[in-house]
Structure formats: structure tokens, C-alpha cells
Amino acid sequence: MRATLRWAHADLRTHRGEALFIVLATAGIVTSLLLATALFGYATNPWQRVFTQSHGAHVWIHTGPSADTRRLADVDAVESFAGPYPTAATAVESRGTRAAVELRGATEQPSTGRPLLVSGRWLDPAEADGVVLESSLARSLWAEPGDTLTVPGTARTLTVLGVADSAEPRYSPGERPGLVWTLPTAVRATAGRAGQVIGLRLTDPGDTDYAVQRAVTLLGAGAVTEVSPWQQARAEAQGDNRLLGQVLGLFGLGALVAAGLAVHGAIGTRIRGHLRDISVLKAIGFTPGQVVRIFLLQHVAFALLGAVLAGALTQALGGRVPGRLGDAVGVWQGLPGHTAALFSVPVAVVLFIAATTGLAAWRAGRVSPVPGLRAAAQRGGGLPRAARGALGLRIPSALVLGWHKAFTRRPRSLATIARLALPLLLIVVAMSAWTTIDRFHSRPEQLGLAAALTVRPDGGLSDAGVRALLDRNHQVTDVHPGIQVPALVPGQTGTIALRGLGTRRDPYPFSLAEGRAASGPDEAVAGQGLLDLLDVRVGDWVRVTVGAQPQILHIVGRSIEPENGGRVISTSLDTLRENDPGLRPTLYQLQLRPGADPHRVARELTTASHGRFDVHAVTNPADRLSPLRGVVAGLIAVLALIGLIELLTAIGGTVREGERDLLALKAIGLTPRQITAVTVTATGCTALAAVVAGTALGLPLAHWLIDAQGRSSGIGAGVARGPSAALLLLFGAAAVLGAAALAAVPAARAARRRLADTLSAAA
Structure with missing residues (x-):
């Protein structure tokens, strides 16, 4: 045991940087997963606590004043x-x-x-x-x-x-x-x-739809004006907290897999570079099990230290984080399952890292006590035709040999590229999430938020009077009259929003993700939440009920609807007036000049109307997702740290494997600077391949994940936006140049080694 500890201590002193990176990466992963757990608990517990303590109703039914609602007490459910x-x-x-x-x-x-x-x-x-x-x-x-x-x-x-x-x-x-x-x-x-x-x-919350249908049938569809089931209230209460928890959990698990693969690669590379040391350990009496335990215990200790550090910091400082994350941690710490989660999440991470470490350390136990001589060259090892052709074109030999070195051993090279590409892929996904949030702020009209203000005048103002007041403000560019009323869906099991906005002559600029705009009679566009609720598609006809009056509409397009969970069907005001010619607009959606401050314009309109306008800024979902930016920045830092671990491992493996080629490279006349360029080029080519793979896979994955979240929230697919080409080029260039810069110092040091040292290393 003493010899094992002494060898582990010596190895730790040699690889301090690698140990520190593993500890920090594990701490970041565990912190992300703990915060995700806190957000999930925060999203569901406050509403569930209120519902339980208040003995909440599973459905609230709004009716006219003359409906005999007491008859509902006799419904069986x-x-x-x-x-x-x-x-x-x-x-x-x-x-x-x-x-x-x-x-x-x-x-x-x-x-x-x-x-x-x-x-x-x-x-x-x-x-x-x-x-x-x-x-x-x-x-x-x-x-x-x-x-x-x-x-x-x-x-x-x-x-x-x-x-x-x-x-x-x-x-x-x-x-x-x-x-x-x-x-x-x-x-x-x-x-x-x-x-x-x-x-x-x-008696059975799962029978809510059936109970509502019975109630509406008993009272009559014309008597019911709105239905609010408990599922809708819970979804609205969870809202963006659950989204933050999903983002943290997804990236935390992705980072955990990337970290496990990075640790696996690091151990494998170290084993290949320490075959003689392992052979010596076995020669002096170490069993294969003891050799495996040396590597396993080392990395489990690093992971355990990082997990304990993350748990202590989250417990001590998590509640002091400003904003929603701090509130979530504070609430989570008071929940019954808090202690179990605080223990189980770090343990699960440590066990996962231990499993990946054990697979790599198992190879060390198979090393022979008598090291074999390394072959002077690979079988069939000659430059491929493409490399020889490149040399014939007078491309610098260092670049050609570096490219050849990066992709000589395909299984090992592909494994290195895959491990390095995974954190880069997740960074691309995180950058896409950041870009999508920024697009909500910078281009809200492309994401279903064409209007900046909603004005609701009191009943004493005529349409002409409202327009006259609005036209006086020079910041207002377009005014779209409209009305929004609750409507019952087919089956009378839920309430959606029926909205008439704009006219056929001056249509409202809906953001369409599918189909076309509603331009003819009885045509409408609908949000994803409504399509899912009614199980219909673009092109179908739907029948909704407003009071006792049915409205049959043809869905010709799917609009991006951030409001009401996407449970909105929108048509023109003219279409609604066909059934009720006396219908008057009750709201006005205002588009403002670029750069105008909505809150300032709202104050001006309220003052000009002498308080007869109820003016609200249109809610932007990105305002509620502002904590996500800090989360994404922290996740990018953790993923960059994991990528750095894998990159340093790849550089170390490239330098060690290049030691046996050093004599041959010097023999053909390459200077130490050119030999350094060979290693730097090999590292750069590996990083470039990883960047290309990570970007090529990350962009479609990001679009799929963001659109899937959009569909589940009711907003609908079509909101995902990827980073700009310039940002992706900058990201790729930074990764490749950073890899080359990191490889320069160890490569130069290895190129200047003495011939005697090189001979001993190659033996």
C-alpha cells in the first residue's frame, strides 16, 4: 500500500494540471445537475404546495349570471x-x-x-x-x-x-x-x-376532460364562457423555471458524458506513455489488480473532490445567487427530497466517472511485465499518395507530415476527434440557444411579436376617437384593431383564445412557420398549442364556440404564438364581424418606430388619453429567460474546460508518439523548428476536424432541440436560430489556433531533446 501511495503521489506531482482540470470539470458538472434539480423542484413545488394546502379545485367554470351551476354538484365525478x-x-x-x-x-x-x-x-x-x-x-x-x-x-x-x-x-x-x-x-x-x-x-383528476364535458352538457354550451383546468394552471406556474431546469439538466448530462470520455482518453494516453513504468511496477511485484486500482483510485479521488466541492458551494452559496436561480435553490433546500438529491447527484456523477475510468485502467492491468520493443515503423508505413503528391507540389514538408501524423492511425485518431468534438458540439448548441434568445430581443416581429404595445380603451371611446388619439403619437407606425375572447373547443373540455386582429385591407403581420396568411373569409391561423389541443393540422376546419354562437374557421397557417401557451386561433376582425356586424374592437395592437421605447410611449398614450387607455407592453418570452444567459455562459465555460482536458491529452499523446520519429525526422534534415511544426500541425488538424464535426452535428441538433422545446411549450417549431457564420468562423478559428498554441511549447521542448534521451525513449 505504501508503494502504491508513493507512486500515486509522484504521478500526481507530474500531472498537477490534469488533476486540477478534472476536479474543476467535475465540480462544474455536479453544480449544473444540482441547479437543474433545484429548478425542477422549484417549478413544480410552489404550485403543488398551494394546490394541496388549499384543497384546490381541478377545474373552474365561468358562466353567465343566470346559469344554474348548483346542478354540477350532482355530477358523479x-x-x-x-x-x-x-x-x-x-x-x-x-x-x-x-x-x-x-x-x-x-x-x-x-x-x-x-x-x-x-x-x-x-x-x-x-x-x-x-x-x-x-x-x-x-x-x-x-x-x-x-x-x-x-x-x-x-x-x-x-x-x-x-x-x-x-x-x-x-x-x-x-x-x-x-x-x-x-x-x-x-x-x-x-x-x-x-x-x-x-x-x-x-374524485379522479385524470377525468377532468370528461367531467368538464358533462358539466357543459348539463349547463348548456351557451351558458359557459370559460373553462380553466388544473393542468393549465400548473403549466403556467411552472413556466420558464422548468425550461431552465431542462436546459441545465440536458447540458449537465452532456457535459458528464464528455467528461467521462475525456477522462477515459486521458488514462488511455497516459497508459500508452507509461508502458515501461507499468511493466516495472509489475516486475517488482504489483498485481494487475493493484495497477488498475492505482489509476482508478486516483481519478475517483479527483472526481470525489470536485463533487464534494460542488455540493458544498451549492449548499452554502446557491441561495445567495441573485435572481431566479437563488430563489430556486432557497425553495429546494426546504423540500423533503433535498438531502437525498444533494447526496445522490454527486454520487451518480462520481460512479459514472469511476466506470469510464475503470474501462481505461483495465488496459493497464493487461500490460506485460516484460515490455516489448517498439517497431521502428508501422507495417506498410509509407506516405500515402496524396501526401507524396503534396510534397511534389512543394508544400512545406512540416505541414504534410503533420497532416499525415494526425490521421495515420485511424481508429485512435477518430476516437480523439470524437472525444474533442463532443464538448464543441454542446458549445454550438449553447451558442444557438443564446442566439435564439437574442433574436427574440432584436427581431421580435420574426417570432410572433410584431406589436410592441396593447391598448385597451374604456367603453366610452369610439373607434374613431381611439384612432385619433393614437395617430397623434409620432412613434406609432401601425394600429391594428382587434378583439380577443375566450372560446370553448370542440368537446367543450377547454378554453382557448379566439382573436380577431387587423382587417383584410390592413392585415396583422403574423409570423408564420407553416402554411400561409389568412386572407379570405373564415380563414385563420393557429398556434402550435391549439393544434396539439385539438389534434388538427394546417388545412383542417375547426369549430369553436363563443357563448352560444359557433364559429367555423379554416386553418390555413401555423403562427408562432408566444402567448397563452400557443392555444390561440387568430383571424381578421372582418371574419368575426360576419357573424356579429355590431362587433367593436376592444383592443389595439401598436407597432412602433425602430428604437422607440415602449414604456415611454405607453406613458405618453396614457397621459394623452387622460387615463382612458389601459396600455401594456407586449410580454416578450425572452424577458423571462434572462437568467438563461448566465446559465449558458457558465455551461460554455464548463464545456470549454472539458475540451481543454481532452486537447491537452491529445497533445501529450501526439508528443509522446512522436518521440520515436524524432531520429528519423532529424536524419532527413528537418530542423527542430520544423519538427515542432509537425506536431503543431498534427494537433491543429485534429482540432480542425473536431470543430468541423462538432459544428456540422451541433447546428441541426440545436435546431431540433430548440424547436422540440418550442413545440412542447405551445410556441411551435420555427423559433430556433443558429449562430452567424462569422461567429462560427471565429469560434472555429479560436479552437484551432488555441490548440496549435497549446501544442507549441511541449512540441518545441520535445524537438530539442538530446539524441541519447530520444534513443532511450524509443527503446
């Missing part, structure tokens, strides 16, 4: 219900921020779908205008208990008594109204659109 509650649609304002809300009349906190107070207190019958805000609405309004809200257009005020969490779909400006609990008398005193809502908790 219903375990319990909340409500029915009277509702009224209105708007509230706080500190200059306005939000569309749904007032819901309640007196006591129900047992099903119970709001969970996070601050303040519940409604008090003694305070007729007291309200409790849903937490996401309260954050948007910057409202706290004790604040006063105003109802635009009236002298009425509301007092915030409390803030509560709810498992229902959260507030989304311009898309979904916020939830406000108040007394029934306050709801009846509101002039907004009246209705009622009932929540159903089911």
Missing part, C-alpha cells in the same frame, strides 16, 4: 365544489399601474379552493369595499395590505385587506385578468360584465 361565486369584470389602479381584474364575491374562506393568506387578513363584513388580492396581481400593482386601489372612470376606491396565494391561473397583463376577492355586495355594485364561477374538485 365531483367530490366537492367551491361557490358558485358572483363575478364582475372591471379594472383597478394603484401607483399609476392599471390591471384588468375579476371581482369575486365571497364571505367566508371555502374548504375547496381556499385562498391561502400570505399577508393581511380575510374579508370583513364591516368593510364593504375591502378586498383580498391574488399574490401575482398584488406584485404587479405593488400593492400591500392597507393600500387603496381606485376604479378608473369612477370615484370608487377599494381597500386592500390581504394578499393570498391561489392555485388558479395567475394574472397576465393583457391576457388574463387578476383575481380579487371581495364581498358579494361589492360585486353587485360594480358596473362591469357580470357572471359567476364555480370550482369543482374531482
